[in-house]
Amino acid sequence: MATINSCFFNNGRLKRKKIEDDRSSRVSSTLHSPQEESAHEPVSQSNKPTKLRIICRTQNSKPAIFQKGARVEVRTDDEGYHGARYAATVIGSAGEDKVLVQYDTLTTDDQKQQLVEKVHDSTIRPIPSISVREHRFNMLEEVDAWYHDGWWLGVVNKVLDKFKYAVYFWTTNEEIEFHHLNLRSHQEFINEKWVSSFSRPKVAENARLKKMKLQTAGNTLMVDYLSGLNVEIAYGTGRYLSTWYPAVILRPVSNQMYLVSYRTLKSNDGPELVEEELDVLSIRPAPPIIQRAQQFKPNDAVDAWDVNGWRIGQIRTAMDFKYEVYFWATDSVVEFQHAYLRPHQDFIHGAWLGGYDE
Template sequence: MDYFKKGAEIEISSDEDGFRGAWFAGTVVKPPAKKKNKTLVVVEYKTIMADESGANPLRETMDVLQLRPPPPRERSRTFQISEEVDAYYNDGWWEGVITEAHENSRFAVFFRTSREQLEFSENDLRLHREWINGNWVPPLEEEKVKTEEKSAVDVSSVFSEGTLVEVSSDEDGFQGAWFAATIVKVIGKDKLMIEYKSLRTDDDTDFLREEVDALHIRPYPPETVVVDRFNLLEEVDALYNDGWWVGVISKVLSRSCYVVYFRSTNEEMKFDHSDLRLHQDWIDGKWVKASQALEL
């Protein structure tokens, strides 16, 4: 909430047809104020006008869940084919995938939502990032290097055969989720063979096993204090499709039922209390609650 003070630079998402998946630059006009089950913010767009004259920027009252700070951007980078990017188009940033590299630093970008492919200059692209738990994922390249250096420890000193862990994935449709698994074998300093607790092989004859990089593994989260109820805007993990997905409580329906908003997919889903847990992050070898992570 500290990010959305009056005058703060922000990016705004929209639920309107034709605009889903895009982010538009704006500023905060009035800071967050609670109204019923929502926290609302008055914002002003920088590139979208209220009328055809183009003299008055559009102002709207938005749910705070549709806002984020402007993402960081590398001063210079070389984009690669298959890399996820945001492309500046029609006054906003739209998520796509680089499919072709052309001459003069131009790239073809495919947009899954519209099934279109358009060409952009390098200056109109940025690496796609998600705002998760008060942090940008992935971080800037220099920050990523620091993180990898911290994580580049001999995993044999941390994990052993039979250890219960959680595993993340970079595959489309699974990003942002953590799946319970057991260490089967430590292969090297940074590789492990794991067996999932809930994911099964294609023929459904056994639990899935695969070799995983140490950067995608963390210890199984510790038991947290039993929560009688979750609060509005509280960060939680929701159990869905055999994994734990990070989200935010967007509606409190009752003491045992909630609506959770997922930033990565811009979706809301209903969950029972028993399928939620307080969100924690594994940072520098320690478990940190979401409220603490925002302070780091």
């Protein structure tokens, strides 16, 4: 596996969220009442006292995925590991909303034993169903790549010879080469079913939400671009800038024009990536990578990875690292998982503004 661009990953300890240990008791009771002797004779009470028998059965209501011995994948959103998943085995309960897992490929700091951690239920899913991919992956197809002892979500950026691919990771703005055998089709576990490629269902339309005009640096000029520089290309309709698409500078065309190659947009007549000459005002450098380990909050400004680009929006609701994001450009609300979001940043007068404060 050859590296096209060096990938930035921090060597930190993984943090996890936890799962719920919920037990319920079912109580059934049998009450022995006096019998009536006859409609014409007085009712006689038995000398024996009334007996109340209570049968208690403790039932474990936790799904099988959280039971001891279950094979799972654990997601992390730590900086440098954003959205990666690691195989593990559940080895016990760890209290409310938590279980204890032992990782297959992660070890302790001294590398003498397998890493054991408490994790939250929102970070756990079953091991995906195994599907053998006999034919080649396609351009712009979402895949999981085996990298640094875990599965990393990316998109096929180039289909190369000898069953190799260049995979683009939007969380790090990097492109890395992988062999076919080190990739798998991306699947999401939605409503207890495996769905190939991530499905972002439309949650709601809310025309009453006030439109927000994005403040952009329209007069900021970008100069001295170098060939091979990672950039993002602005797209929008009307008065709204709606999306940033990742691209790379190929070469300057004139003083204010550059030829760029999009990383995730394919031409209509073939598998080649789109190349386009653009004015400098439509281009900005790729923003610094900010990976949000904490859950986003309502009203946070975010970019959501959707349809091969970063759509600009705002968190409407947040729960268990899933969000409803409002897009003012289309006046719509769409649901996203945490790994598909990044803090929104603006490039104004040569400086990055935004992100988030810890």
